[in-house]
Amino acid sequence: VNNELTNDTSNNARPLWQKFSAAIANVIVRLWPDETKDWGRAFQAELTEIESPWQSFRWLLGGLMLLTRERFKSFFRSFGRPVGIPASGNLELITKQSSQVPRTPRIVTALFLLASAAILLHPEVRTAFRSIARSFINSDEETSRWSSLHQLRKEAESTHDPKFLALLSLLSTDDAERLRLADQAIALDPSFTWVDYENVRSNSSRTPLDAKRLARLESWDPENAAVLLLSAENVFESSIIKDLTYKGVDASLMKDPHASEWLAAMNRAFAAPRYDNYSARVDQLLRDVSATHPELDPDIAAFVLPRERIPNLWNVRVFGQWLVLQGKEAEQQGDLTEASNNYWTAVRFSVLLRQTNTFTIERLIGAAVGKDAILHLQPLLEKTQPRQAEILAYPLAEWSRIDPSPWRDLWASFEWSGLNLQLAATSIFVFAIFSAFSMVVSLAARRASPGSRGALPAVASWAIDACPPLLFLSSVALYFLYHPFAQIYGRYLHTPSNSPSREQLEGAVSVTHLSLFRLFMSGEFTFRFWFATTTILVLVVIALLARMLLRRQPTQPG
Amino acid sequence: MGIRLRISPQSLSILEALLVRPTQWHHGYALSQHTGIASGTLYPILMRLEKLRWLETKWEEPKNAGRPPRHLYRLTGNGRVWAREELQDAQKRKVWKPAYSGA
Numbered sequence: 165v166n167n168e169l170t171n172d173t174s175n176n177a178r179p180l181w182q183k184f185s186a187a188i189a190n191v192i193v194r195l196w197p198d199e200t201k202d203w204g205r206a207f208q209a210e211l212t213e214i215e216s217p218w219q220s221f222r223w224l225l226g227g228l229m230l231l232t233r234e235r236f237k238s239f240f241r242s243f244g245r246p247v248g249i250p251a252s253g254n255l256e257l258i259t260k261q262s263s264q265v266p267r268t269p270r271i272v273t274a275l276f277l278l279a280s281a282a283i284l285l286h287p288e289v290r291t292a293f294r295s296i297a298r299s300f301i302n303s304d305e306e307t308s309r310w311s312s313l314h315q316l317r318k319e320a321e322s323t324h325d326p327k328f329l330a331l332l333s334l335l336s337t338d339d340a341e342r343l344r345l346a347d348q349a350i351a352l353d354p355s356f357t358w359v360d361y362e363n364v365r366s367n368s369s370r371t372p373l374d375a376k377r378l379a380r381l382e383s384w385d386p387e388n389a390a391v392l393l394l395s396a397e398n399v400f401e402s403s404i405i406k407d408l409t410y411k412g413v414d415a416s417l418m419k420d421p422h423a424s425e426w427l428a429a430m431n432r433a434f435a436a437p438r439y440d441n442y443s444a445r446v447d448q449l450l451r452d453v454s455a456t457h458p459e460l461d462p463d464i465a466a467f468v469l470p471r472e473r474i475p476n477l478w479n480v481r482v483f484g485q486w487l488v489l490q491g492k493e494a495e496q497q498g499d500l501t502e503a504s505n506n507y508w509t510a511v512r513f514s515v516l517l518r519q520t521n522t523f524t525i526e527r528l529i530g531a532a533v534g535k536d537a538i539l540h541l542q543p544l545l546e547k548t549q550p551r552q553a554e555i556l557a558y559p560l561a562e563w564s565r566i567d568p569s570p571w572r573d574l575w576a577s578f579e580w581s582g583l584n585l586q587l588a589a590t591s592i593f594v595f596a597i598f599s600a601f602s603m604v605v606s607l608a609a610r611r612a613s614p615g616s617r618g619a620l621p622a623v624a625s626w627a628i629d630a631c632p633p634l635l636f637l638s639s640v641a642l643y644f645l646y647h648p649f650a651q652i653y654g655r656y657l658h659t660p661s662n663s664p665s666r667e668q669l670e671g672a673v674s675v676t677h678l679s680l681f682r683l684f685m686s687g688e689f690t691f692r693f694w695f696a697t698t699t700i701l702v703l704v705v706i707a708l709l710a711r712m713l714l715r716r717q718p719t720q721p722g
Numbered sequence: 723m724g725i726r727l728r729i730s731p732q733s734l735s736i737l738e739a740l741l742v743r744p745t746q747w748h749h750g751y752a753l754s755q756h757t758g759i760a761s762g763t764l765y766p767i768l769m770r771l772e773k774l775r776w777l778e779t780k781w782e783e784p785k786n787a788g789r790p791p792r793h794l795y796r797l798t799g800n801g802r803v804w805a806r807e808e809l810q811d812a813q814k815r816k817v818w819k820p821a822y823s824g825a
Binding site for chain 2: 203207209210212225226227230233
């Protein structure tokens with residue numbers, strides 16, 4: 165049916181209003197949706213029979229209402245069509261007979277994409293995705309690249325808030341900057357002097373504090389065993405005691421010219437009345453800054469917490485062994501009081517490390533030193549003070565219960581979750597790209613008949629059916645995988661009284677930073693088995709899909 | 723009774739007009755003139771009647787050169803039966819009065 169009014173010779177003879185009505189009717193029909201265009205033409209054809217301008221106007225007005233109604237209906241009907249399928253033609257036949265077109269109604273595709281977007285906009289998911297992306301591009305070790313820290317730097321420069329300066333010092337990977345920021349924070353508020361304790365890093369790039377800083381820290385907190393251990397560690401690290409004690413502690417230790425200096429420093433540390441590793445102050449600083457800068461969570465914690473200083477295990481252990489050795493020698497010489505004093509010094513220090521705010525590794529160091537000393541002290545006390553010997557059985561039993569294996573199991577579960585989080589994030593990235601790509605290709609190919617479409621639209625038609633639901637599932641998986649860790653971090657930040665254990669917290673903030681490669685290389689059998697199984701399954705799926713696409717014979721509808 | 727139509731007074735008027743000469747084909751504008759129903763209301767009713775298979779449609783061969791073909795409408799066999807039932811029912815319920823004696 166011809167949809168245009170034919171221009172004939174009589175056209176010129178028509179009055180102006182008729183020409184005008186015909187032009188409007190033409191526009192109406194042109195804008196009419198394809199699937200009901202015949203009704204538009206039916207409406208238009210009647211216009212030629214109307215001889216009154218007023219009637220013609222009314223007819224056109226009704227046509228405009230009809231057009232609006234049909235456009236609305238067409239818009240809602242389009243939700244039922246897959247992306248890239250035109251409105252005209254037998255949709256059912258096309259989608260049933262051809263394997264070259266998408267089959268999922270676009271409303272379903274749109275709902276999957278909208279639901280995925282809603283999940284991806286959730287703060288927890290955004291945090292997880294950002295952290296994982298950062299671990300992928302490996303910039304989590306280099307905080308100067310963090311865009312989220314730029315604002316904090318600016319604020320610190322303008323407000324000179326010691327909290328911000330202290331945190332930036334902890335976050336800095338540049339030694340000179342780290343110390344400069346610490347100095348600024350301490351100058352503004354001396355209660356931040358503890359930051360220098362953290363400036364001795366526990367990682368491989370250990371930087372000993374210079375004498376001036378050490379003196380400042382010791383004079384600020386003179387009764388803290390953790391601080392006093394720093395001086396001893398400096399001597400220990402720079403002397404040959406380490407080498408001399410490689411096969412065990414004996415009197416050869418005294419050959420080192422620094423031995424007496426080290427022993428004096430260790431004696432001071434072991435005699436100190438308290439042990440504070442300042443982890444509570446680190447926690448408070450993170451809470452204070454997070455309260456005003458939530459965009460930094462949990463990356464700042466993931467950077468700062470695992471880098472908190474822990475004492476040199478060997479240094480403490482060697483001194484513990486030295487005390488036991490001295491005690492045994494005193495026993496042999498019959499000086500039981502001296503022997504007992506040596507053992508007690510070790511036990512007292514171990515008891516200091518039993519505090520709740522110490523790390524598991526610190527408690528393990530304490531247990532190692534304490535158990536050794538108690539085993540020698542108990543027989544001595546049984547002869548003179550049996551009651552005290554009995555009391556010592558209590559810490560001995562407690563130390564024996566400190567088992568690092570649950571901690572290892574906890575980390576294994578974090579690594580497992582980290583692996584799944586990385587896979588979910590990777591899936592989101594891949595499926596989002598494929599969804600967008602397939603939609604563009606399908607829309608570009610919408611004018612081509614299903615049978616004449618090339619290989620690319622065929623792949624896109626498969627992708628547009630499969631990727632949005634997979635994107636949705638990956639987003640849901642990322643949310644549910646990360647949610648427990650977000651809760652742990654939330655408890656740490658907002659309910660200090662119900663704060664999670666240190667290991668749980670470190671796992672929760674680091675879980676998104678675990679590199680797949682590192683996990684594979686350092687993982688246990690289960691990881692490698694899982695990797696291998698997943699890889700094989702993915703390859704099988706790819707092979708099946710490729711075969712399916714190659715075998716697809718385009719069929720013309722009808 | 724076939725598929726029920728959502729009956730409005732306008733639908734009943736159109737059914738009545740189509741039943742005046744039920745075997746003849748009707749033009750859209752003529753139906754609008756006889757019933758006084760504007761095109762914006764007339765065509766949605768015709769479209770619905772066709773979808774429910776009460777109405778059959780065809781394109782008229784152009785009588786004059788330069789004129790587009792016009793769309794024609796008439797009730798199907800079942801459509802006529804169902805239309806009469808609807809009109810009688812509406813009349814009994816006093817929701818509609820016939821305008822033509824032939825209905």
